[in-house]
Amino acid sequence: MPDDLGLLLYLPHRELENRVFAALAEAGFDDVTPAQARVFHRIARDGSRLTELAEAARITKQTAGFLVDQLERAGYVERGPDPTDARARLIRVAERGRRAIPVCLAAIAEVQREWTAHLGRPRMVALLDALARLREITDPDL
Amino acid sequence: MPDDLGLLLYLPHRELENRVFAALAEAGFDDVTPAQARVFHRIARDGSRLTELAEAARITKQTAGFLVDQLERAGYVERGPDPTDARARLIRVAERGRRAIPVCLAAIAEVQREWTAHLGRPRMVALLDALARLREITDPDL
DNA sequence: TAGGGTGATCAACTTCTCTGACCGATGTCA
DNA sequence: TGACATCGGTCAGAGAAGTTGATCACCCTA
Numbered sequence: 001m002p003d004d005l006g007l008l009l010y011l012p013h014r015e016l017e018n019r020v021f022a023a024l025a026e027a028g029f030d031d032v033t034p035a036q037a038r039v040f041h042r043i044a045r046d047g048s049r050l051t052e053l054a055e056a057a058r059i060t061k062q063t064a065g066f067l068v069d070q071l072e073r074a075g076y077v078e079r080g081p082d083p084t085d086a087r088a089r090l091i092r093v094a095e096r097g098r099r100a101i102p103v104c105l106a107a108i109a110e111v112q113r114e115w116t117a118h119l120g121r122p123r124m125v126a127l128l129d130a131l132a133r134l135r136e137i138t139d140p141d142l
Numbered sequence: 143m144p145d146d147l148g149l150l151l152y153l154p155h156r157e158l159e160n161r162v163f164a165a166l167a168e169a170g171f172d173d174v175t176p177a178q179a180r181v182f183h184r185i186a187r188d189g190s191r192l193t194e195l196a197e198a199a200r201i202t203k204q205t206a207g208f209l210v211d212q213l214e215r216a217g218y219v220e221r222g223p224d225p226t227d228a229r230a231r232l233i234r235v236a237e238r239g240r241r242a243i244p245v246c247l248a249a250i251a252e253v254q255r256e257w258t259a260h261l262g263r264p265r266m267v268a269l270l271d272a273l274a275r276l277r278e279i280t281d282p283d284l
Numbered sequence: 285t286a287g288g289g290t291g292a293t294c295a296a297c298t299t300c301t302c303t304g305a306c307c308g309a310t311g312t313c314a
Numbered sequence: 315t316g317a318c319a320t321c322g323g324t325c326a327g328a329g330a331a332g333t334t335g336a337t338c339a340c341c342c343t344a
Contacts, residue, residue, distance in 0.1 A: 005250050006158050007183065008273035013151035014200070015280040020148065035300055041149065051322060058156070061323065063301050070299095087309045087322045108147050118279055119272055127272035130265045131150035137260055138157040177331055193291060205332055207293065212330095229291045229340045290341075298333070303326105310321075 016111050023107035029100045031074050039067045040076060040097065047090035049082065076100065158253050165249035171242045173216050181209045182218060182239065189232035191224065218242065 017034060024032060032040075042048065042056040054064035068091055071077045076097035082088035093101075116124040159176060166174060174182075184190065184198040196206035210233055213219045218239035224230035235243075258266040 004183070005254055005270070005273075006155065006162065008270070008277060009151060009155035009158065010180075011280040012273065012276045013148065013155055016148050016151065033299075038152075041146070049322070059300090060302065062303085062325090065324065066300075082322095085310075085322080089323080112147060114279075115276060119275055123268070123272045123275070126265070126268040127276075128147070128150070130261055130269035130272075131147075131154065133261055133265070134154045134257060134269075135150060137256075138153040175330075191291070192293095201331090202333065203292065204294090204334085208331075224291090227291080227341075231292075285344100287344090288342090290339100292337105292339085294337075295335090296333100299331085301330075302328080305327105306325075307323085308321105309323105310319105312317100312319085314315100314317090 012115075016108065019111050020104050020107045023103055023110075024100060027100075027103045029096075029103065032071075032076065032100070036067050036071050036076075039064055040071060040093070043077065043091055043093055047080070047082075047092040049088045050091060051088075053091065071097070154257075158250065161253050162246050162249045165245055165252075166242060169242075169245045171238075171245065174213075174218065174242070178209050178213050178218075181206055182213060182235070185219065185233055185235055189222070189224075189234040191230045192233065193230075195233065213239070 021032075021034065021037075024030070038057050039053050039059075042053050044052075050064050050068060051061055053068070054061045057064065059067075068077060068079070072079060072094075074096065075094055077091050078094040079089045079091055082090045112124070119127070163174075163176065163179075166172070180199050181195050181201075184195050186194075192206050192210060193203055195210070196203045199206065210219060210221070214221060214236075216238065217236055219233050220236040221231045221233055224232045254266070261269070
């Protein structure tokens with residue numbers, strides 16, 4: 001199966017993920033997992049509800065709650081009341097979470113530099129453009 | 143985080159995977175999981191050793207063995223002796239596995255048609271080209 | 285022929301995810 | 315205003331996917 005679209009999408013994602021988590025671990029954030037990161041990533045600036053995170057990440061509320069518990073215990077996020085609905089609670093990025101973000105961004109930028117060097121700038125730009133347009137039809141959160 | 147490379151790669155892969163497994167389930171292949179498929183996918187035409195599959199999929203030999211056990215029990219693969227080395231065993235695609243492949247290919251082709259319709263042919267070609275070139279530096283199996 | 289490396293497996297454990305049941309708060313409508 | 319469905323979230327139990335560590339059989343080479 002030479003040019004399998006599934007594998008072609010999977011491989012660079014795995015590579016990027018490995019690099020980001022290696023960078024995180026090296027910077028002392030060695031207690032976060034990919035599953036936790038996928039939830040963390042979807043937290044809105046002004047906080048998100050558990051149900052929103054679950055929908056965006058396409059996991060059940062229970063799984064999202066389980067992962068947020070871990071993130072909360074490790075200090076990456078914090079839960080507070082939702083002033084507009086007493087049933088809900090707002091999940092926000094906490095101090096340790098805020099400090100981890102630039103480490104991720106730097107690792108992604110580094111990988112992106114390497115890939116640009118390999119592909120050449122025009123092909124890299126075309127790749128990002130195509131992926132961004134694809135997001136319009138593949139992201140339930142959008 | 144508007145244009146996060148990680149998310150941009152993750153979303154279309156998840157979408158494609160969901161579509162392929164939905165098609166498989168509809169065709170009666172409802173007993174195969176993504177993890178099993180990732181191993182199955184790497185089986186060479188003339189058979190592969192467990193260790194080869196584990197390396198290509200970047201999982202431990204134990205995990206690969208666990209997944210191959212399941213695939214074997216469900217009739218997707220079969221294990222035979224390796225004539226060149228009595229320690230090793232060759233894993234080959236079996237009857238049920240062979241019948242599942244065209245279902246996957248059809249599902250992938252369908253998704254690719256949709257994406258081409260959304261992006262336009264030139265952008266789709268550029269996407270595939272960039273991903274194929276990226277494979278050169280992200281696939282340990284190559 | 286002894287020793288180190290390789291292919292595979294066994295055992296125990298962690299992490300992630302699910303389904304199903306449940307509880308309290310909310311909103312609606314007779 | 316009270317009954318009831320809905321919504322946000324949690325608890326309990328299970329299965330799937332992955333890990334490390336140990337072990338065993340076989341291969342190759344000095």
